Amino acid sequence: MNSSLTPGAPIVSLKELKRSFEQGGQRIDVLRGVNLDIMPGEIVALLGPSGSGKSTLLQAVGLLEGGFEGSISVAGERAEDLATDQRTRLRREHLGFVYQFHHLLPDFDARENVVMPQMILGTPRAQCEERADSLLTSLGLGGRLTHRPSQLSGGEQQRVAVARALANRPTLVLADEPTGNLDEATADNVLAQFLALVRGEGSAALVATHNERLAGRMDRVVRLKDGVLI
Numbered sequence: 001m002n003s004s005l006t007p008g009a010p011i012v013s014l015k016e017l018k019r020s021f022e023q024g025g026q027r028i029d030v031l032r033g034v035n036l037d038i039m040p041g042e043i044v045a046l047l048g049p050s051g052s053g054k055s056t057l058l059q060a061v062g063l064l065e066g067g068f069e070g071s072i073s074v075a076g077e078r079a080e081d082l083a084t085d086q087r088t089r090l091r092r093e094h095l096g097f098v099y100q101f102h103h104l105l106p107d108f109d110a111r112e113n114v115v116m117p118q119m120i121l122g123t124p125r126a127q128c129e130e131r132a133d134s135l136l137t138s139l140g141l142g143g144r145l146t147h148r149p150s151q152l153s154g155g156e157q158q159r160v161a162v163a164r165a166l167a168n169r170p171t172l173v174l175a176d177e178p179t180g181n182l183d184e185a186t187a188d189n190v191l192a193q194f195l196a197l198v199r200g201e202g203s204a205a206l207v208a209t210h211n212e213r214l215a216g217r218m219d220r221v222v223r224l225k226d227g228v229l230i
């Protein structure tokens with residue numbers, strides 16, 4: 001975890017976050033004033049039905065899109081005060097992402113998919129490989145290090161995506177329906193491994209889901225309804 005954080009301060013702080021879209025000439029207010037603090041190491045489930053704005057909220061915290069009103073702070077830095085390259089740095093230093101679909105590089109094996117984001121930060125290759133092998137092994141993929149995504153099952157692919165998200169020791173992992181594409185038994189399994197790994201690493205996480213049962217396994221549940229958190 002990054003050591004530059006102020007003790008006792010939230011890793012994420014959203015204040016009166018708003019986002020609207022134009023659809024067919026009509027304005028829809030998706031986020032209408034979201035307030036949320038996430039503390040370091042805290043795992044928060046973001047619940048809400050389809051279309052309630054969970055992905056939009058994660059994109060805001062992930063500093064992936066503009067067009068928001070209100071304030072987004074990540075690791076004590078206000079995103080609205082930063083230039084694009086500074087936001088990119090903040091994202092790379094502090095955030096990891098897991099999506100519903102794995103988005104692994106198809107021509108690279110499991111290990112290389114986990115090595116890649118570390119190389120981007122300038123970590124020496126031997127160190128990247130050691131970290132990749134350790135993460136993949138702790139996810140039960142020690143025997144699959146040199147398999148390409150197409151040679152892995154859906155659950156295995158998603159576990160590689162989890163390892164990739166954690167490779168750079170993010171302070172916060174953003175997960176958007178991380179097990180939404182898996183059958184129930186596999187989803188349970190992958191989520192349990194994901195949560196154990198995130199807890200073991202001391203990262204915080206914000207996990208969007210519409211699954212109440214899976215949300216119940218996290219430290220705190222927040223619900224998105226009519227554009228605000230309840």
Ligand SMILES: Nc1ncnc2c1ncn2[C@@H]1O[C@H](COP(=O)(O)OP(=O)(O)OP(=O)(O)O)[C@@H](O)[C@H]1O
Pocket residue numbers: 021022023028030048049050051052053054055056057210
């Ligand atoms: N770029 C965009 N342009 C127009 N409308 C958008 C855009 N992105 C999202 N929306 C709309 O905002 C609303 C919220 O979408 P969002 O994807 O955040 O919901 P969600 O809760 O993540 O849904 P799901 O669980 O189905 O993924 C939807 O009505 C969607 O159509």
